[in-house]
Amino acid sequence: MKEPSPRRLPTGVAAAAGVLLIIPVLALLIVPLYAKKGPQLWGFPFFYWYQFLWVFLASGFTYSAYVLIERARRGERR
Amino acid sequence: MTSTIAAGTKVDGVALSVLLFFFILVTIGGFLAAKWRRPESMHSLDEWGLGGRGFGTIVTWFLLGGDLYTAYTFVAVPAAMFATGAVSGFFAVPYTIVVYPLIFIFMPRMWSVAHRHGFVTPADFVRGRYGSRGLSLAVAVTGIIATMPYIALQLVGIQAVLDTLGLGGSGNWFLKDLPLFIAFAVLAAYTYSSGLRAPALIAFVKDTLIYLVIVVAIIYVGVKIGFGDMFRAAEAKMTTKTKTGAATGVFIPNDKTYWAYSSLALGSALALFMYPHSMTAVLSGRSRNVIRRNAAILPVYSLMLGLLALLGFAAIAAKTNVIGADGKPNAQLAVPHFFHDAFPSWFAGVAFAAIAIGALVPAAIMSIAAANLFTRNIYREFFKPDATPKQEAQVSKIVSLVVKFGALLFVLTLDKQNAINFQLLGGVWILQTIVAIVAGLYTRWFHRWALLAGWAAGMIYGTVMAYQQKSPATAHFGGSLAKFPFSHTTVYIGLSALVVNLLVSVVLTFVLRALNAPVGADSTGPEDYYSDSDGPAVRVRGTEGGLAEPGVART
Numbered sequence: 268m269k270e271p272s273p274r275r276l277p278t279g280v281a282a283a284a285g286v287l288l289i290i291p292v293l294a295l296l297i298v299p300l301y302a303k304k305g306p307q308l309w310g311f312p313f314f315y316w317y318q319f320l321w322v323f324l325a326s327g328f329t330y331s332a333y334v335l336i337e338r339a340r341r342g343e344r345r
Numbered sequence: 346m347t348s349t350i351a352a353g354t355k356v357d358g359v360a361l362s363v364l365l366f367f368f369i370l371v372t373i374g375g376f377l378a379a380k381w382r383r384p385e386s387m388h389s390l391d392e393w394g395l396g397g398r399g400f401g402t403i404v405t406w407f408l409l410g411g412d413l414y415t416a417y418t419f420v421a422v423p424a425a426m427f428a429t430g431a432v433s434g435f436f437a438v439p440y441t442i443v444v445y446p447l448i449f450i451f452m453p454r455m456w457s458v459a460h461r462h463g464f465v466t467p468a469d470f471v472r473g474r475y476g477s478r479g480l481s482l483a484v485a486v487t488g489i490i491a492t493m494p495y496i497a498l499q500l501v502g503i504q505a506v507l508d509t510l511g512l513g514g515s516g517n518w519f520l521k522d523l524p525l526f527i528a529f530a531v532l533a534a535y536t537y538s539s540g541l542r543a544p545a546l547i548a549f550v551k552d553t554l555i556y557l558v559i560v561v562a563i564i565y566v567g568v569k570i571g572f573g574d575m576f577r578a579a580e581a582k583m584t585t586k587t588k589t590g591a592a593t594g595v596f597i598p599n600d601k602t603y604w605a606y607s608s609l610a611l612g613s614a615l616a617l618f619m620y621p622h623s624m625t626a627v628l629s630g631r632s633r634n635v636i637r638r639n640a641a642i643l644p645v646y647s648l649m650l651g652l653l654a655l656l657g658f659a660a661i662a663a664k665t666n667v668i669g670a671d672g673k674p675n676a677q678l679a680v681p682h683f684f685h686d687a688f689p690s691w692f693a694g695v696a697f698a699a700i701a702i703g704a705l706v707p708a709a710i711m712s713i714a715a716a717n718l719f720t721r722n723i724y725r726e727f728f729k730p731d732a733t734p735k736q737e738a739q740v741s742k743i744v745s746l747v748v749k750f751g752a753l754l755f756v757l758t759l760d761k762q763n764a765i766n767f768q769l770l771g772g773v774w775i776l777q778t779i780v781a782i783v784a785g786l787y788t789r790w791f792h793r794w795a796l797l798a799g800w801a802a803g804m805i806y807g808t809v810m811a812y813q814q815k816s817p818a819t820a821h822f823g824g825s826l827a828k829f830p831f832s833h834t835t836v837y838i839g840l841s842a843l844v845v846n847l848l849v850s851v852v853l854t855f856v857l858r859a860l861n862a863p864v865g866a867d868s869t870g871p872e873d874y875y876s877d878s879d880g881p882a883v884r885v886r887g888t889e890g891g892l893a894e895p896g897v898a899r900t
Contacts, residue, residue: 288446295439296611298603310573314431314597315655318438322648325442329449330641337634 280339284332291325356511357685363694364510364701367554368528371547371702375535378542389734390465390717390741393540395629398460402638404545405630408710409639410646411548412626413441413617415495416502416704417768419555419653420677426657427667427679430583430594432602434654436609441647444614449640452618453633454786454874460628461873466714467624467782468722474785476865477793478726483800484778485722488621489748491775492715494767495620496752499704499711501677503528504756506697508669509681522757528701529708533749536709537742541629544709551706554699555649558684562696563652565687566659575655578662605826605835612840616776621714622707632878656680663687708749716744769825773807773839777846786874793865795853803846810838 276284294300301317308316391398400408418437425434455470464470467488472481503525512524535543566575583596598606617623630636660667660679667682669675684696720741725732732740781796814824829836830845 285450288449292443292446295443296607298598298607299600302598302603302606304597307573310571310576312576312597315435315576318435318442319648319651321442322438322644322651325445326641326644329445329644332446332449333634333637333641336637 276336276339280335284335287328287332287335291321291328294324295321357690357693359690360685360694360697361510361512363691364506364698367550367695367698367702368531371550371705372531372535374546374550375532375539375543378535378539378546381542381546388738390720390737391463391734393713393738393741395465395541395625398629399631400545400629400635401631402635402642405626405635405639406642407548407552408541408545408629409623409626409643411544411551411703411706412622412710413444413643413707414646414650414703415499415707416700417495417498418650419700419703420502420505420680421498422650422654423657423660423680424676424678426579426654427660427665428594428657428676430579430596432595432598432606432609434657435651436606436613437654438647438651439607439610440613440617441650442644443610444617445640445643447614448618448627449637451783451786452627452636452640455624455782456627456630456633456636457876458786458869458873460878461876462869465628466621466718466721467619467778468718471781471785472722472726473868474789475781475793475796476867477797480781480793480797480800481722481726483797484781485718487774487778487800487804488718489715491771492621492711493748493752493755494771495622496708496711496715496749497755498768499708500525500529500752500756502704503701505675505677505681506700509678509685510697525756526753528705529749529753532705532709533712533746536712536745536749540742541625541710541713544706544713545629547702547709548706551699551702554695555703558696558699559649559652561688561692562656562659562684566655569687570659570662575658575662579658582661602835604829605837608836608840609825612776612837612843613772615779615843616772616839619775619779619782620711621718622711625710625714625717634877653680656683659683708752712745712748712752713741715748716741719744769822770808770811772825773811773842774804776839776843777803777807779843780846780850789864789867790854791850792854792857792862794862795850795857798853799846799848799850802849803842806845807838807842810841814838 295318302314304312304314306313311319422434422437427434455467458464458470458473462469462473464473466485468481468485471484472478475481507524539546566572580596583592583594585593587593595602618627627636630639657679660683663683663686665679665683665686667674667676667678669678681697681700684693688696720732720737724740725737729736777800780791780799784791784796810827811822811825814822814827825838826835827838827841828834829841
């Protein structure tokens with residue numbers, strides 16, 4: 268049985284992950300950024316396709332935060 | 346191709362047969378689920394109520410997806426789009442995107458402390474963290490009363506499907522409600538025997554069907570209607586003036602509705618992961634990383650939700666008739682009727698099966714979550730402190746039956762509008778538990794009595810504000826938006842109530858700390874919030890590791 272080790276992240280990694288996670292939140296909560304009709308894409312007004320686009324971008328940002336944290340953890344254990 | 350539905354139509358045999366086929370399939374699956382990753386014994390809440398706390402990334406993905414995106418969402422979000430457009434409907438897309446970074450940040454800590462201490466419910470955590478029975482009871486009761494109408498709304502989703510199929514409407518009340526009754530009795534039976542494993546297994550069927558249906562529907566809309574025409578039809582409807590002179594709805598928010606849109610998205614996201622059923626699904630994961638990975642891959646469901654929302658606009662373009670079997674217009678029927686009109690009966694049957702099964706999965710998880718709250722935080726806390734794990738599981742099983750039966754009575758005896766009102770209130774209420782829970786994950790600064798007072802203030806403010814909202818359809822609980830105090834900006838009531846809650850909690854904490862009021866015992870330690878699956882755990886019954894002794898690491 269190994270001792271439970273402190274698993275706190277280095278401040279830099281935690282801050283970087285925090286930024287990656289806050290970007291999608293801000294991109295969607297600041298509505299004036301995207302509440303417009305044009306430019307259209309395949310008949311979709313900007314308002315609609317922008318939010319669909321952020322489904323994928325948010326997933327990417329969140330996954331990057333995950334990878335960042337995982338790398339830091341693994342490095343720590345070595 | 347079937348004809349347009351009119352009042353009192355005959356039953357669509359083909360669609361009904363397809364629906365029945367899938368229903369029987371998931372029923373068999375639900376009962377067999379008890380044998381899946383078979384535990385040595387189902388007689389504990391860890392096994393019955395959390396599926397052994399051993400689900401990996403994929404199972405958790407299906408379970409959380411099946412849990413958070415409910416049948417009611419599939420019916421109500423497009424219905425709102427159909428009736429009043431973006432602010433009441435499409436906010437669900439940013440809402441279900443914003444929720445995942447929040448889950449990524451907060452939920453691993455919750456998982457760790459729950460894993461370390463054997464917590465099953467959010468109220469368990471509050472009890473352990475603040476040593477306050479009152480605050481824990483407040484969180485538990487809020488969870489139960491917020492979840493009940495949510496389960497009831499799943500039934501409203503099934504009703505919309507049955508109504509479209511020609512079941513219901515006319516005839517006596519018994520025959521009309523019999524199909525719903527049978528569906529719920531079967532659901533109750535397999536949840537009783539298999540616990541959380543049943544919805545986890547059925548979620549696979551549900552999501553496969555939903556993805557299939559939505560892909561076909563969107564291709565159909567793109568080819569037959571055209572996205573440009575669909576949006577034009579929607580814009581035309583939303584900008585048309587009603588009798589009162591106001592626009593029918595919102596096509597794209599403007600400067601008057603920016604705050605409404607973003608506060609609904611943020612408030613709903615914060616509420617979503619406070620609901621006991623999302624906590625249940627999160628705690629059933631195997632490790633912290635299962636949760637983090639899921640936060641990254643769950644947005645796929647939001648894509649599906651967004652496309653489904655657009656079907657509300659497609660129904661506008663297709664001029665879908667939303668007159669129910671009872672002869673009254675009902676926007677909830679927009680999507681079921683759209684499928685019925687646009688597709689052959691057999692495919693409409695697949696779509697209806699997707700919606701109906703989509704109701705069963707969350708209803709099962711919600712009833713388990715509410716039952717766990719009752720068992721751990723009311724039964725064991727106040728009536729039987731020495732309850733064995735076996736007794737806990739038994740009480741939970743019975744309460745899950747009571748909860749579902751209560752939801753059924755709710756839908757059958759009260760007006761549908763009441764269920765929707767209570768669901769709206771449920772969101773406002775559950776949001777008031779966030780200060781105690783989320784702040785508690787990081788700090789013990791808040792005083793337990795201040796948190797209780799803040800909770801009460803938020804509950805009262807939110808309830809009163811929601812009660813005062815009028816709409817053309819109802820005199821009270823007409824909507825979830827109201828003016829923010831001392832301003833003319835319309836925002837989500839739940840969020841303003843949360844601000845009130847937070848203010849009261851902060852001010853009273855300063856006062857109580859100055860008075861040196863007793864702070865209560867904290868049974869958690871700083872490292873508990875980082876512990877992972879290889880760390881020490883209390884009462885873990887592993888799927889492969891067997892029964893671990895309390896406090897002994899399972900490596």
